[in-house]
Each structure stands twice: as structure tokens, then as C-alpha cells.
Amino acid sequence: MLTLIKNVELFSPAYEGTTDILIAGNQIASIAPNIDVPSSTIVAASGMKIDGTGLIALPGLVDSLVHISGGGGEGGFHTRTPQMALTEASLHGVTTVIGALGTDATTRTLPDLIAKAKGLDIEGISAYCYTGSYHLPARTVTGSITDDILLIDCMIGIGEVAIADHRASEPTYRELAQVAAQSRTGGMLSGKAGIVYIHTGDGNSQLSVLHEVIEKTDIPPSQFYPTHINRNQSLLEAGIKWTRCGGVIDMTTSTNEQFITEGEIPAAEAIAYCINQGVPVTQLSMSSDGNASLPIFDNSAKLTGLEVGRVSSLFAEFKALVLNHNIALQDAIQIVSTTPAHFLKLSQKGKIHKGCDADIVLCEKDNLTIKHVIAKGKCLVSNGEAIVKGTFE
Template sequence: MSTIFVIKNVEVFAPQPLGKQDIVIAGNKIIAIGQQFTTGSSDLPLTVIDGNGSIAVPGFVDSLVHFIGGGGEGGFATRTPEMQLTDATLGGVTTAIGVLGTDATTRTLTNLLAKAHALQIEGITTYCHTGSYQVPCRTLTGSITDDIILIDKFIGVGEIAISDHRSSQPTSDEIRKVAAAAKVGGILSGKAGIVSVHMGTGERILQPIYDAVAGTELSLKQFYPTHMNRNGAVFKAGLAHAKQGGIIDFTTSTTEYDLAHGEVAAAAALAQALQAGISPMQLTLSSDGNASLPIYSNNGELLGLQVGQVSSLYQAARDAILTHKVSITDSICAITAAPAAILKLGQKGRLQPGLDADLVLLNRDDLTINQVFAMGKQLVVEGKATVKGMFER
């Protein structure tokens, strides 16, 4: 029998501020948010949590994670490791979307799908995109549309690489057909049918998307470009894209090398985009967790490689609040309500009765993570994992 949790007198950001409230969790749902609930007597297992000094926010939605690792740009020995459950939960991530990247040969969609199921069994909610960097897209059924319709966990396609030396250099017509197939798959299955786009440092930046959309019924909002803080030129193009109605995503995993060579830190990028008047619902952060973070010379030679961290997602959101004075609502929105809405995950990203019981309790004084609930189960207490993955020690 599952425990009923009552979190008392906690300051709630849903992500909009609701003030001090009590939150009641039963099964895998939030069943009530209100004031001064009384627990009474009951034979049901009940846990009351004192929320004084804490902030409750929705569980974080990470829209781009490499569940089974990525990379390999420096050869087989540089393939990055798989994600583990606590990589997500200790960083407050309760929903994650898995993708393939550069390597769709030794990393496969079947492996990605199996890992997504494993992580969900262990405790968090997972989805995936079919395809990878390359066009034509790798699929399981032979069709992007069929993959999205028939495979529950597939909600879109990508990340398709453009303006990058690792891209397959798709033509406008090829991109157009990928988007059309994903759109129809989304319509017929009630899913987002989103096209996740990996943005490189090439001079064309977003032009391949504009060329693909031109003269068609496709919308810019069907494309979800990530790494839009990669350098100053990409960031500037991203702001212009958002002002045309597009959505943009900033990557939180980074290296000192990249920051020293022009990358805009995700927290600063979020703050600047909001200051430019862009709606918070058009702006998201994602970790690119377990991806390779290659460092290249000017002529494309690999100089080194680091690994993306899922935990960087909340670190960036917290930095946006503490360093760049972004409001709690706007910063949390970028890792909860905004990605959930873009990906059509109606049960995620908000604290509201009837929605999935995914929430994070933060310490009010320093905004560090204290407790994490995913689908009504308590996975982190006092900043320590109480549930670990099958092969975690």
C-alpha cells in the first residue's frame, strides 16, 4: 500500500507563486493543494512533512539527455557512459527525454528504448525521440510517423544536426519531410511530434530551418533547436528566432574551454532572453546529460572531451536566480512548465491537483535540493538518494 504524504506549510511555486500551502500526495498524483489540512485518524499509511523553510516546485523536465551515452568523436574509447537513476534524481529531474546523437551505429534506438524503460522502472518518467543527427533518420519501424504513432515512448524526432561539421548536411527538402512526418505522427497519436534540432557553430545557423518552412504549412514552433547558447552569434540568432515565435533551448552542460571561447552560460542566456522580452514559455534549459562535450581546434581536430551532467540543469536554474536575479517563477518555468508544454506532457511541469506527483522541495535559504518525489515516491531525502538504480552502489 502506497504512503499518503502531506507536506505542511510549504511555499509553493507551481511554477507561479501560490504562497504557503499544504500539498497532499496519494498514489502517483497530487490530490490537493490548500491550507490547513487536518490529517485526522486513519488506518492508511501517512507521512507528514514539515514544509516550513522549504519551497515546493514541480519536478524538473530535462528535454535532452543521452540515456545510453554519446560521443565517440575521438574513437571507441571516447564513447561516454550511460546515465544512472541518481544522475537525474539528485538533480531534481523526474522526467527526461532520451536521444541519440552523432553515433547511431554503435548506439541504437532499441538500446535507447530499453534504457528508457529501465529508468522508468527504477523511478522516473522517460520518453524518447526517434532518429539521430543523420537524415535520412534511423527508425524502428521504417517510418518516423509510424514510430511516433506506434511506440508509446517516442514523442518526436531528433536531435537532427544542422550547421555542424558532424551533420549529414540535409537539404531543405529533407528537413521539410522529416518535420512533416513527425507532425502527422504527432497529430495521429496526440503527441508533440516535435523536431529536436542540434545546433552547431556553422555560419548558416538556423537558416536550414527557415528554408524548410518557407512556402509550406509547417510552423517554426515544430522545431525545437537546442545549444542556442553555443556562441554569441548563435545566441543572437536564437533571440531573433524567438521574437519570430520560435522556441529555443539553452544547454547547461559546458566546459571552461567553451565558456572561454564564446559560449554564453545557460543561466546568463536565460536572463538575457527574458530581459529582451521573450516569453518564459518560449525558453527552456536542458542538460545534454551524458553527451560528449568535445573540444575542437579551429581546423576541426579533437583536442579533448568531457561528459555532460544531468545535474547541471538545476545548477544553471539556481544560478539564474541567485546570480542573474531571474525570478524563481521564470527560472523554474524553464525546466518545468515550458518544456512540458512544448513536448505536450500534460501531466508534467506544474503543481496542480490531478497531475502527476512529481515535485522538488528546496531549502529556502540557499535553494539547494532537499527532497525529490517522482510519481508519488520519495526518491531523495535531505539531499541524499533513498532509491538507487539497479547497478548503483
């Protein structure tokens, strides 16, 4: 299949000016002005030509935390959250997702998570996953964290392992270091990230156990990827301290009014604050926590409602970075695409270069409204409408 995008302003994420982009199969074949491919050739290859005049091209978003197979609810069996559908990602510019289990690793299982990732990959986007869940000892498929990462193609690390949370298993620094070492070994042997994706709760211990690991062992801070750092201002300051040690921090874009009232900082606002404090954009990212449960409690801590995290929130906060907080477009792209791709060692993602995967979002320049989304070389969204849907959508 051939796709030719003409006269588009390219952010790769650096600004590259107005150019053409030729896609062949699932990769970017050429980037140059005035690429000439006869229409008959494109038609013969079952391809398409897209007029990019007035549009910008940016790399597809990389969402490092999505509960793609659904998650456990805070109100019992009937509140388990639903699986993610393909268009929940594609319509909002997300072309790569990494799936995880959370609190529920009993009714939500790793084999089901793997199957969902493979299903999404067939339907049109790139999908990976983590072994493990909130709790240690880790749930695995093979009986070994190292073996899961080494032998299961879509598994790139372990997560989301919970710390500073009343639902966590309260891991010690030794236990967390052992998990990190096993994950690191699996990553090294397989050429994957072997990352430990960390769920950070609102407990007083914050990121202290991560500091213990890097102070008392040889595990580097780059082995950990803590998220939910925008829960409150105190945790955000702790996250900035973590970046001073060389670590990366991630903000969660799915939220609700109660969370904000209780002190959570909207993800784009938290990112803007970090940048103003001198944190490099290469150490900042955002993820949606899509399809996670967002519980609502009354003053007596009784559950009164339940909302569901949305993958769509990632692009919404990306827009807020640019349009509301005046973050440079190339920096905002870095935060939602290039940084997570680099940190997760997805070398073909997060950039628009010759030879990379053809994951491209075309937006209106002034308001960042999505017009077209191409994932793995195939157009999934055209003129804002999903032209490819999930099997049961």
C-alpha cells in the same frame, strides 16, 4: 501510497502561498491549507509526512535532451560516454528526461534507447525518447518516423537532427520539411508533440534552414525545438530572431572551460540576456545534454581530453538564474520545467496542480538547496540523500 507535505511555500510555477499538498499514488490529490490526514492512515498506506516549513515546492525539472543510453565519443570506441544513472537526475531535481541519440546511431541504437527509457521509468522517473539521430535519412525502429511516434509509447518526436554542423547530413529545407511533416502526423494521430528536436552546430548557416521551412511550406515554427543556442553570441542573436517568428529556443547547461573560452555563453547568462531583450519566458528553456561527450582540443585541433555532460548542470543553471541573475523564481521554474513540458505536450508535467503527476522538488527557500525530490508520487531523495537508487548503483 499517501504523502502529505505540510506548510510549504508553493510555486506551481506561479506563487500560491503557504499550503499543504496531499499525494495519493502517483498524482496530486489535493492542495489546500491545513489538510488533515491521521498519521495512522499515512502509515497504513506506506506513506510519509514531510514538514515543509521553510521550504519551497516547485515542479520537477523536465530535461528535454539527455543521452540516457550514452553517446559516441570524439576519440574513438573507447571514448563512448556512459549511460545515465537514476540518481544523476533525481539528486538534482530532474524527474522527467527525454533521451536521444546523437552522432553515433550505429553502436548506440534506438532499441537500446527505448529499453533505457523504460528502465528509468521502472526505477522511478518519467522517461521518454526521440526516434532518429543527427543524420537524415532518419534511423527508425519501424521504418517510418510517423509509425515510430504513433506506435511506440515512449517516443514523442524525432531528434536530435543536426543542422549547421560539419557532422550533420546537411539537410535541405525540403528534407527537413518532410521529416517535420511525418513527425507532425505521428504526433497528431497519437496525441503527442511530434516535435523535431534540432541540434544546432556553430556553422555559419545557423537557423537559416528552419526559416526556409516555415517561409516555403505550411510547417509552423512550433514544430521545431532548436537547442545549443548559447554556443556563441551570433547564434544567440539568431535564436532571438527565431523567437520573433514564434519559435522556442533551448540553451545547453553542460559545458567546459574551453567551450566558454571559445565564446560559449553560460546557459543562465544567455537566458537572462534573452529576457532583457524582451523574449517571453514561455519561449525559453534549458536542457543538460547530459552524458554527451564534451571534447577538448589543442591548438592543432588534436583531441587532448574528453569530459561528459552532466544532468546535474540543469539545476545548477536554474539556481544561477535566480541567485546570480535575479530572474524571478516563477520565471526560472517556467524555463526548466513548464515550458519544456508544454512544448513537448507532457500535460501532466511542469506544474503542481490537483490531478497532475506528483513530481515535486522541495528546496530551502534562501539558497535553493534540494532537500526532497518526489517523482511519480514516490520520494526518491530525502534530506538531500538518495533513498532510491538505480538497479546497478
